[in-house]
Amino acid sequence: MKRIAVLTSGGDAPGMNAAIRAVVRTGVDRGWEVFGVSRGYLGLVTDNMMPLGARDVSNIIQQGGTMLNSSRCPEFRTEDGRLKALGSLRRRGIDALIVIGGGGSQTGAYALSQMDYPVVGVASTIDNDLYGSEITIGVDTALNIALEAIDRLKVTASSHQRAFLVEVMGRDCGYLALMAGIAGGAELVIIPEVKTDPEIVAGELRDAYKRGKGHALIVVAEGAQYNAQKLAHYFQKHHERLGFDLRVTTLGHVQRGGAPGAFDRLLGTRLGAAATACLSEGRDGVLVGRVGEVTKATPLAEVVSSKKPLDVGLLDLARVLAK
Numbered sequence: 001m002k003r004i005a006v007l008t009s010g011g012d013a014p015g016m017n018a019a020i021r022a023v024v025r026t027g028v029d030r031g032w033e034v035f036g037v038s039r040g041y042l043g044l045v046t047d048n049m050m051p052l053g054a055r056d057v058s059n060i061i062q063q064g065g066t067m068l069n070s071s072r073c074p075e076f077r078t079e080d081g082r083l084k085a086l087g088s089l090r091r092r093g094i095d096a097l098i099v100i101g102g103g104g105s106q107t108g109a110y111a112l113s114q115m116d117y118p119v120v121g122v123a124s125t126i127d128n129d130l131y132g133s134e135i136t137i138g139v140d141t142a143l144n145i146a147l148e149a150i151d152r153l154k155v156t157a158s159s160h161q162r163a164f165l166v167e168v169m170g171r172d173c174g175y176l177a178l179m180a181g182i183a184g185g186a187e188l189v190i191i192p193e194v195k196t197d198p199e200i201v202a203g204e205l206r207d208a209y210k211r212g213k214g215h216a217l218i219v220v221a222e223g224a225q226y227n228a229q230k231l232a233h234y235f236q237k238h239h240e241r242l243g244f245d246l247r248v249t250t251l252g253h254v255q256r257g258g259a260p261g262a263f264d265r266l267l268g269t270r271l272g273a274a275a276t277a278c279l280s281e282g283r284d285g286v287l288v289g290r291v292g293e294v295t296k297a298t299p300l301a302e303v304v305s306s307k308k309p310l311d312v313g314l315l316d317l318a319r320v321l322a323k
């Protein structure tokens with residue numbers, strides 16, 4: 001191995017910079033040249049990359065986002081686009097690629113590895129929906145940002161005896177909502193994995209007030225069948241009968257941009273270093289992630305064909321704790 005490239009793709013996540021830094025510095029330490037690709041797969045398709053030395057990744061470990069920038073690149077989903085990407089890598093004599101990103105990005109990594117090109121993935125998404133890593137880069141920081149907002153909303157909800165609805169990110173996965181709901185002491189958590197009926201939500205709110213609660217805080221995942229907007233609309237439409245108003249706060253991209261906490265800096269560093277270690281051992285076509293207390297490489301074929309289960313039993317715990 002002489003030359004490798006690294007890119008960040010899909011949704012950005014706090015801690016991606018720590019992973020880039022670790023890839024560059026452990027690569028340089030192995031005597032390799034490392035190229036940084038701009039804007040994910042788009043940079044491969046358009047041959048937009050530059051060599052990165054140890055000093056080029058100074059002062060980024062504490063920053064959110066990604067110094068390489070990211071993008072969504074529809075062209076890479078086509079074989080033609082992937083052939084262009086391969087052409088850029090081969091023309092520059094780059095022997096292997098490290099892809100830092102979530103489920104979509106790792107599907108792209110798998111497609112490239114199927115074309116006989118060595119690729120190693122690094123598990124990074126705030127959604128925590130990626131098989132092969134119990135926790136992915138960015139989740140912890142995003143969760144803490146969501147919690148900060150929930151804590152503040154609880155203060156104002158208590159002062160005004162109101163019901164607040166907080167929508168958190170996570171795409172089709174309820175992990176962030178469930179964990180933020182439990183850690184934030186929410187009265188109710190709504191996730192895509194479990195069907196919700198607005199009438200049941202209303203019933204639970206009524207019960208909470210009967211139990212003497214001065215406020216109600218509902219955490220809802222953006223991918224839930226009834227997301228914040230739909231729930232609020234339903235409650236508005238049936239206001240007279242239901243007797244509640246729901247104040248909606250959608251956290252959206254605010255959750256992504258924070259400075260990575262210690263956990264994500266360490267996870268990004270560990271996984272970035274593990275990715276170059278894999279390549280140096282001649283292992284590719286794998287995703288490096290964290291399983292239990294260890295860093296583990298899982299074949300990309302298994303990663304893209306498996307679904308990470310969510311412990312929905314925690315929803316019952318959330319319900320009990322809201323009593």
Ligand code: ADP
Binds near residue numbers: 071073075
């Ligand atoms: P994330 O990696 O955060 O899940 P996306 O799902 O948006 O983000 O995927 C990021 C990029 O990965 C896409 O824009 C595309 O370039 C690439 N990608 C996603 N799915 C595939 C696929 N099935 N085949 C090839 N490339 C893909």
